[in-house]
Amino acid sequence: MIRRWRAWLVQVTALIGRGRSDREIDDELDAHRELLAAEYRRSGLNDEEARRAAAAAFGPIASAAAIYREQRGIRRLEDLGRDVREATRSLTRSRARRRRSVVVVALLTVCLTMGVSVFAIVDGLLLKPLPFRDAGRLFIVGPPSRLDPTRPGSVDFGDLDALRRSAGVDGAFSYDFDADRAKDQFRPVRERHVSAGFFDVLGVAPALGRPLGVDDVGRQPRAAVIGYSLWQAALAGDPQVIGRVVSIGDDRVLVRGVMPRGFDFPHATTMWSLAPLVSPGPQRVRMRSMQAVVRLAHGASPAQLRVSGERVVAVPLAEYLRPENAWSIVPVSCATLLLVVLGLTHVTVAQATHAVERARETAIRAALGSGWVRIARQWLIESALLTIVAATLATFAVPAVLALIIRLLPVDLTFGQPIAIDGRAMAVGALAAAVAMAALAAASVVALRRGHLPDVLRGRIAASRHGSAARARYVVLGAQVAVVTGLVYVGALALRSFVLADRADLGATAEGLFAIDWNDRRPCDVPAASRRDIAARVRRLPDVISVAFGPSPFEPNRTMVQFSATPMRTLAEARAASAIEIRGVSPNYFTTAGIALIEGRPFRPSGDERDVVIVSQSLARRVFPDGLAVGRHVNVAGPVQIIGVVADVRVMGPDVPPRELVYTPANFAGVSGLLVHLQPDAHERIADITAIVRGAVPDARTMIVTDVATQRDHLLDAQRARAALLGLLGVVSFGLGMAGVFAMTAETVQRRLRDAAIRLALGASPVGVMRELVSSVLSVVSAGLLVGLVAGGLGARAARSLFYSVQPGDPWMMVTVVVAMLASAALAAIVPATRVARLDVLDLLEDE
Amino acid sequence: MKPSKTDVWQGTLALMVLKTLEGLGPQHGFGIARRIEQTSGGRLAVNPGTLYAALMKLEQEGAIASVWGTSENNRRARFYRLTAAGRRRIARDMREWQTANDILAQFLTLDRPR
Numbered sequence: 001m002i003r004r005w006r007a008w009l010v011q012v013t014a015l016i017g018r019g020r021s022d023r024e025i026d027d028e029l030d031a032h033r034e035l036l037a038a039e040y041r042r043s044g045l046n047d048e049e050a051r052r053a054a055a056a057a058f059g060p061i062a063s064a065a066a067i068y069r070e071q072r073g074i075r076r077l078e079d080l081g082r083d084v085r086e087a088t089r090s091l092t093r094s095r096a097r098r099r100r101s102v103v104v105v106a107l108l109t110v111c112l113t114m115g116v117s118v119f120a121i122v123d124g125l126l127l128k129p130l131p132f133r134d135a136g137r138l139f140i141v142g143p144p145s146r147l148d149p150t151r152p153g154s155v156d157f158g159d160l161d162a163l164r165r166s167a168g169v170d171g172a173f174s175y176d177f178d179a180d181r182a183k184d185q186f187r188p189v190r191e192r193h194v195s196a197g198f199f200d201v202l203g204v205a206p207a208l209g210r211p212l213g214v215d216d217v218g219r220q221p222r223a224a225v226i227g228y229s230l231w232q233a234a235l236a237g238d239p240q241v242i243g244r245v246v247s248i249g250d251d252r253v254l255v256r257g258v259m260p261r262g263f264d265f266p267h268a269t270t271m272w273s274l275a276p277l278v279s280p281g282p283q284r285v286r287m288r289s290m291q292a293v294v295r296l297a298h299g300a301s302p303a304q305l306r307v308s309g310e311r312v313v314a315v316p317l318a319e320y321l322r323p324e325n326a327w328s329i330v331p332v333s334c335a336t337l338l339l340v341v342l343g344l345t346h347v348t349v350a351q352a353t354h355a356v357e358r359a360r361e362t363a364i365r366a367a368l369g370s371g372w373v374r375i376a377r378q379w380l381i382e383s384a385l386l387t388i389v390a391a392t393l394a395t396f397a398v399p400a401v402l403a404l405i406i407r408l409l410p411v412d413l414t415f416g417q418p419i420a421i422d423g424r425a426m427a428v429g430a431l432a433a434a435v436a437m438a439a440l441a442a443a444s445v446v447a448l449r450r451g452h453l454p455d456v457l458r459g460r461i462a463a464s465r466h467g468s469a470a471r472a473r474y475v476v477l478g479a480q481v482a483v484v485t486g487l488v489y490v491g492a493l494a495l496r497s498f499v500l501a502d503r504a505d506l507g508a509t510a511e512g513l514f515a516i517d518w519n520d521r522r523p524c525d526v527p528a529a530s531r532r533d534i535a536a537r538v539r540r541l542p543d544v545i546s547v548a549f550g551p552s553p554f555e556p557n558r559t560m561v562q563f564s565a566t567p568m569r570t571l572a573e574a575r576a577a578s579a580i581e582i583r584g585v586s587p588n589y590f591t592t593a594g595i596a597l598i599e600g601r602p603f604r605p606s607g608d609e610r611d612v613v614i615v616s617q618s619l620a621r622r623v624f625p626d627g628l629a630v631g632r633h634v635n636v637a638g639p640v641q642i643i644g645v646v647a648d649v650r651v652m653g654p655d656v657p658p659r660e661l662v663y664t665p666a667n668f669a670g671v672s673g674l675l676v677h678l679q680p681d682a683h684e685r686i687a688d689i690t691a692i693v694r695g696a697v698p699d700a701r702t703m704i705v706t707d708v709a710t711q712r713d714h715l716l717d718a719q720r721a722r723a724a725l726l727g728l729l730g731v732v733s734f735g736l737g738m739a740g741v742f743a744m745t746a747e748t749v750q751r752r753l754r755d756a757a758i759r760l761a762l763g764a765s766p767v768g769v770m771r772e773l774v775s776s777v778l779s780v781v782s783a784g785l786l787v788g789l790v791a792g793g794l795g796a797r798a799a800r801s802l803f804y805s806v807q808p809g810d811p812w813m814m815v816t817v818v819v820a821m822l823a824s825a826a827l828a829a830i831v832p833a834t835r836v837a838r839l840d841v842l843d844l845l846e847d848e
Numbered sequence: 849m850k851p852s853k854t855d856v857w858q859g860t861l862a863l864m865v866l867k868t869l870e871g872l873g874p875q876h877g878f879g880i881a882r883r884i885e886q887t888s889g890g891r892l893a894v895n896p897g898t899l900y901a902a903l904m905k906l907e908q909e910g911a912i913a914s915v916w917g918t919s920e921n922n923r924r925a926r927f928y929r930l931t932a933a934g935r936r937r938i939a940r941d942m943r944e945w946q947t948a949n950d951i952l953a954q955f956l957t958l959d960r961p962r
Contacts, residue, residue: 006910024926025900028877031925032896035878038921058896067897071904 025068026061033058080381087381100354101386104347107736108390108436111343113397116421116429117405118336120398124419125326130318131262133203137170137296138317143310152313152320155292157275159307160195163292168300171201174290175266176275189230189248190268193275193290199225201295202265206257209242212274216256221245222273224253228261230270265321293317331795335487335729342483342736344436348443349476355379355444376445383440391433398429408725477777478784481825484733485788489817490796491730496813497803498723501716504654504804507647508553509594512545512680513708515552516690517673518697526671526697528608531586534674534696538689543682548592549671550585550663553649554711559583559672563662564635565623580619581659582636584666590614590646592677600630600644609665614644619660636662653715655804675708683707719804734820774829781825789814861894861902862911863941866934869912874929876919877903903928911937 033054040050058064091101129135141163142152155163155174163172175194199211206225216223226235226248234248235241241255253273275290294314296302302314355362362375398421406419526534531549538547563580587603590596598617603609613636620629620642629642648658674693678685690703756769796808806813861884868883869875875883880903881894906912911934919925930938 006908027924028900028926029896031876031919031923032878032881034923035876035919035921035925039882064895064897064900067895068900068904071901071908 022065022069025065029061029064029068033061083378083381084385087378087385090378091382091385100350104350104386104440105390105393107343107347108387109393109397110732110736111340111347111436112390112394112429112432113401114336115340115432116394116398116425117402118333119428120402120421120425121329121405121419122333123424125322125329128424130321132265132317134295135318136316137298138202139294139296139302139314140317140320141292141294141302141305141307141312141314143307144313150313152291152315155290155307157195157290160290160292162307163294163305163312164197166294166305168297168304170295170297171197172292172294173198173201174275174292176290189234189251189271191224191271191273192266192269194272195275195290198272201293203295204259204263207260208239209255209257212256212272216254217274219254221252221254223256224271224273225257225259226253226255226272227259227263227270231258267321331490331798332725332729334795335490335726335733338483338487339729339733339736340432342480342487342733344439345476345480346736347436348439351383351440352443352446372445376441379444380437380441383437383444386440387433387437390436391429394429405725408728474780478780478787481781481784481821482788482791484736485785485817485821486792486795487733488730488821489789489792489813491727491733492813492817493796493803493806493808493810494723494726494730496810497806498720498727500806501654501719501723501804504650504716504719506554506654506712506715507595507649507658509677510554510709510712512678512682513552513593514676514678514683514686515555515673515706515708515711516676516686516693517551517704517706518693526666530696531666531671534692535586537692537696538674538676541685541688543679543685544689545677545679546588546592547677548586548589548675549666549673550589550593550675551583551673552675552706552708552711553593553595554651554708554715555583555706556651558659561637561662562635563619565632566635580636580662582662582664584671585663586666586671589663589675592675595649596647598645598647600642602644603665611638611640612643612665613640614646614663615642616658616661616663617645617648618658619662620645622660636664640664650715654719723804734824770830770833773833774826777829778822778825781822781829785818785821789818792817861898862906863938863945865899865902865906865928866911866930866938866941869928869930870935870938874915874917874927876917876925876927878919878925880928906934910934 036057037050037054040053041047045053090097092098130138132138140152142155142159145151145153157174160172160174163169173195175192175198194212196212196214196217199205205211207228209225212223212225230248231237231241235246235255242257243255245252245254248271253271259272294302294305302312305312305314365375365378366372402419402421526549535547535549538544558581560579561582563578585603587605590602597614600614603612603614613634615623615629621627623629623634624632629645632642633639634642646663649661650656651659674689676685676689686705690705693703756773759769760766793809793814796803800808864884864887865880868880868887872879872883877896877900881896881899884894885892903912903914907914907928911931912928913931914926914928916924917927
């Protein structure tokens with residue numbers, strides 16, 4: 001067996017390196033014949049007789065060489081090698097063929113790259129299961145959230161215990177879901193408190209050490225499992241740290257385990273420790289601050305679960321973690337898929353046309369004895385070569401394109417599911433490449449067999465005059481125009497949306513504004529005297545236009561407060577109150593942040609008012625639909641009076657409803673930071689300002705400086721990226737589509753040249769013939785345009801959420817797209833049609 | 849009368865080549881063919897195509913190795929030599945042939961039924 005494998009291996013190696021050359025074989029056989037002749041000479045024959053006798057005894061040298069060569073390599077592989085060499089020569093024979101091969105490879109590369117990249121994203125976001133054991137049985141559960149009753153709200157330890165004991169639950173754990181210390185991407189230690197059972201219920205185990213256990217509860221210093229990145233960065237990947245107390249940053253923890261690389265749940269956590277147990281007192285409102293996850297038993301339903309006698313809302317963990325707008329990538333994916341199909345159609349049409357153009361060459365091959373199987377095999381090998389080159393190029397292009405798309409995507413992809421080129425994406429890529437290869441080969445062979453090959457095999461070359469083939473070509477042309485028009489229309493809407501989103505009014509100023517926050521944006525009491533001192537000293541600095549206390553107008557983190565238009569006297573009333581974001585601000589905050597006062601008055605400059613609030617317009621409208629909010633009394637952790645209404649700030653971006661906000665004087669809710677308006681390019685003043693704050697607010701330990709203009713840009717990024725992506729698809733499809741329309745029109749005209757020549761010979765005017773050619777193509781294009789516009793309009797309507805401030809049926813955009821498409825199609829038709837005017841009728845008919 | 853020559857039997861040429869190289873040492877294809885014909889008393893004819901295909905196969909299997917040298921008539925020729933694997937193979941093939949030969953001999957000496 002080994003002997004046979006060795007021989008096979010040597011044969012294959014010989015095939016690649018060509019092994020013993022033909023020349024060596026001939027030399028060896030010649031030497032044999034010479035030795036034979038020498039023997040005859042020794043027996044007394046003269047030179048000539050000896051050579052003749054040796055030739056007769058040796059037999060035909062060609063047949064000996066053939067047997068010898070047979071052993072050299074594997075015959076089929078040799079045949080394949082020969083076919084590949086022939087196909088390579090055929091694809092690169094002339095400049096025109098090389099150009100054509102490059103175009104086909106480029107189109108295929110684009111199709112494969114786009115297809116695989118988009119699949120990787122769709123798979124990662126929507127299809128792939130979470131990397132936990134039997135992840136389909138994991139649910140996030142909790143009482144209905146106050147902000148959105150369809151989502152599970154937070155729980156406390158009492159609720160978690162109840163869930164653990166419920167029938168149909170195999171296990172449950174909780175994690176703190178709103179921990180500021182876990183959110184700051186710039187901190188290496190991002191710690192989450194989890195309950196015991198976190199690792200068991202998820203079905204994950206540390207790569208080193210062990211998970212946290214019940215014996216770790218209440219331990220000092222606290223026990224923690226750390227993430228792989230933190231282990232590498234802070235502890236140099238030292239495996240000896242397990243079971244030891246180590247210093248990480250300014251903290252000391254007992255390291256129980258290290259999670260495997262890539263484990264990222266909850267997202268961006270680098271340290272997991274046990275939550276300190278807080279027993280809920282019967283007399284006070286229980287603080288629910290954790291998210292609960294349960295693992296249901298096989299066949300159990302979350303419907304029967306209860307906490308505090310209340311039915312819970314349960315959402316599959318995968319669905320809960322999936323970004324809210326993950327489904328918004330579906331239209332983008334469909335558009336890409338269409339683009340890929342469009343590209344493949346172009347390639348196959350081009351290949352079929354090329355096959356017909358090579359009918360003469362095929363006829364010669366047929367005359368030399370090649371059957372259609374042999375001819376089909378050659379086309380298959382040519383197609384395979386083109387596809388392999390394209391697939392190789394795509395392998396290099398995919399990572400870059402994937403990274404670009406991920407950057408452009410309007411979706412927060414940081415949800416614990418890695419998006420990468422894995423085995424699934426590779427398999428899809430290989431499948432797409434195989435389909436492309438089969439389509440290329442089939443297009444060529446079908447084109448030859450249906451239109452030409454029977455004639456070719458009979459030794460005749462005939463132009464296709466089949467009416468059905470011509471009709472089919474027109475249908476393909478119309479369908480292409482429809483697809484391109486739809487994509488271009490959606491792309492045009494996206495580009496318009498891009499421009500509008502860029503100029504979107506978010507309700508506050510951003511240019512030149514800087515927010516300086518302390519202590520992870522936790523509000524703290526800064527006495528009025530200190531505030532006045534800070535403001536006065538900052539204002540004295542050069543380049544400072546104004547200064548106020550309060551957060552960035554676009555601050556995403558929030559401090560919530562119970563809000564009610566009626567007094568909250570009982571626990572039930574308190575629970576019924578809605579949670580509203582509260583911001584402690586100084587009197588000049590609104591002018592500094594550029595937030596317009598719509599009615600009422602601002603806080604008094606003295607800053608010592610109590611029990612008054614200013615509310616945002618959307619809150620005022622919701623609570624007081626009569627429009628009379630100013631002067632009314634509401635409850636914000638106590639009775640207060642509304643003294644003013646200010647414009648809404650779109651904290652979450654231009655297309656998300658504004659947050660309802662309650663502004664209170666800084667002395668009421670404490671302040672979390674300073675907002676400074678600086679002259680352009682004066683950000684070097686920030687260091688002076690932070691020094692002043694540090695001197696005046698001893699509690700301000702950590703300082704975070706936010707450029708509000710950058711923060712505003714981030715809010716617009718999603719819109720702009722989404723629009724840019726769709727616009728890019730529109731532009732690419734326009735280019736691809738026009739190339740296809742041009743090629744098909746040119747091919748159609750080319751095929752009709754003979755008819756045109758006959759008509760010219762019969763006295764028709766060249767202009768008339770040209771006009772007819774162009775109008776026949778344009779009528780097909782117009783039909784495609786109409787279908788495409790309707791489809792594009794419907795598509796845009798279905799994906800309306802992707803656009804900012806544009807209507808799916810925008811008439812001006814429709815007119816623009818129709819004019820652009822018609823102009824391009826007319827150009828594509830006219831240029832080849834002008835060849836009619838230059839036709840030499842006699843030459844053409846003689847050729848036929 | 850000169851005995852008529854027979855083609856080499858299927859499957860036996862490899863062993864003949866190996867045994868020849870074992871006896872003669874490094875040898876070119878012509879020398880091997882001549883030696884086989886001589887050893888058979890002129891009763892076997894070696895077809896050059898078959899011989900060189902067999903030599904290439906043995907070389908691919910590692911039983912022999914080859915190198916270009918100069919023949920007795922000062923011509924460039926490829927010389928084949930036995931490798932260690934080839935020696936092991938001779939021993940094994942001989943055992944197998946011996947077994948086959950013994951079995952066949954027993955059949956040939958069976959008494960005819962009366």
